[in-house]
Amino acid sequence: MVTACEDSRAGTRIPVPFGNIEIDDHLGDCAMPDAPSRREFCRTVLATAGAAGLPAKLFAVEDQPRQVNGISLTDYHVHRDGTTVERLLEISRQRGVKFGIVEHAGKRENDYPVILANDEELTAYIAGLEGKPVYKGVQAEYLDWMSCFSKEAVAKLDYVLTDALTIRGKDGRRVKMWSPAFQIGDPERFMDEYVEFHEEVMAAGPIDILANVTWLPKAIEKQYDQLWTAGRFRKIVDAALKYGVALEINSLYLIPRLPLLRIAKEAGVKFSFGSNIRGPNVGQLDYCVEMIRALGLSGNDCFTPAPAGRKPVELRKW
Numbered sequence: 001m002v003t004a005c006e007d008s009r010a011g012t013r014i015p016v017p018f019g020n021i022e023i024d025d026h027l028g029d030c031a032m033p034d035a036p037s038r039r040e041f042c043r044t045v046l047a048t049a050g051a052a053g054l055p056a057k058l059f060a061v062e063d064q065p066r067q068v069n070g071i072s073l074t075d076y077h078v079h080r081d082g083t084t085v086e087r088l089l090e091i092s093r094q095r096g097v098k099f100g101i102v103e104h105a106g107k108r109e110n111d112y113p114v115i116l117a118n119d120e121e122l123t124a125y126i127a128g129l130e131g132k133p134v135y136k137g138v139q140a141e142y143l144d145w146m147s148c149f150s151k152e153a154v155a156k157l158d159y160v161l162t163d164a165l166t167i168r169g170k171d172g173r174r175v176k177m178w179s180p181a182f183q184i185g186d187p188e189r190f191m192d193e194y195v196e197f198h199e200e201v202m203a204a205g206p207i208d209i210l211a212n213v214t215w216l217p218k219a220i221e222k223q224y225d226q227l228w229t230a231g232r233f234r235k236i237v238d239a240a241l242k243y244g245v246a247l248e249i250n251s252l253y254l255i256p257r258l259p260l261l262r263i264a265k266e267a268g269v270k271f272s273f274g275s276n277i278r279g280p281n282v283g284q285l286d287y288c289v290e291m292i293r294a295l296g297l298s299g300n301d302c303f304t305p306a307p308a309g310r311k312p313v314e315l316r317k318w
Contacts, residue, residue, distance in 0.1 A: 066096040076100035077274025095283040106141030119153040143204040154313045158305040159208040164198045199239040206312035211248040214256040233260045246270040246303035251287035272303040
């Protein structure tokens with residue numbers, strides 16, 4: 001039986017294979033720098049399981065098939081977070097899932113423990129993954145990330161992933177939506193602005209994947225089905241089609257939900273898969289596999305990194 005623990009920022013249930021044990025740990029909001037980051041939040045969830053005395057083998061999915069519906073499973077949302085590449089490769093082999101590793105990239109003011117902020121740092125990061133059986137990516141931060149890099153440096157990556165979770169605040173400054181300092185105000189007005197920001201993110205730079213799609217702050221997370229109307233989500237789908245961006249099916253937050261994914265599939269959007277889980281439990285794509293089967297996805301529906309000369313940074317204008 002797969003049970004779940006609740007992500008206090010996501011409004012969704014994270015599946016954790018604990019048999020008949022359910023962990024329902026409300027971890028509170030996250031802020032920078034006083035409150036935990038997204039990475040620290042994920043570590044806390046997994047540490048809670050360890051504290052419960054649950055054997056590590058419960059998390060193993062060594063018998064997970066390499067292919068589902070003919071789709072070779074790839075987790076494009078893997079953060080190292082101090083885990084060695086060698087250890088990640090070991091986990092990748094155990095999972096039967098290929099990994100795409102990403103590091104945060106953009107201006108220093110994005111405030112992450114590690115953030116690539118210039119060509120030199122980006123090139124060194126890529127070199128550290130060279131020759132490894134992984135895809136090399138970055139998680140681009142905010143709207144101005146591309147101002148830190150040359151086109152030539154970005155073109156050395158296999159892909160660029162980003163999300164819309166760092167949004168423009170009322171004072172014009174960037175603000176992380178999982179921070180308690182973030183004020184939503186009227187939910188309907190917020191949602192309209194949030195959808196527009198998704199469109200702006202896709203238009204602002206040469207990205208391949210939009211991650212964490214449809215994530216909601218804690219204050220309105222229980223209104224997910226009410227606030228994420230078909231009309232709002234179709235605007236994101238239309239922008240994804242316009243800019244050639246794949247939408248991530250996220251197995252940490254269990255989003256987007258199936259009715260919205262059906263809208264994206266019918267429109268012809270490409271999908272990527274991401275665990276966004278840190279440490280030894282990275283690469284668990286249970287929700288993604290469930291959605292592959294529910295939607296009847298095939299390889300033609302899925303994102304694959306573009307070859308040299310065909311990458312967004314080489315073709316798009318922004």
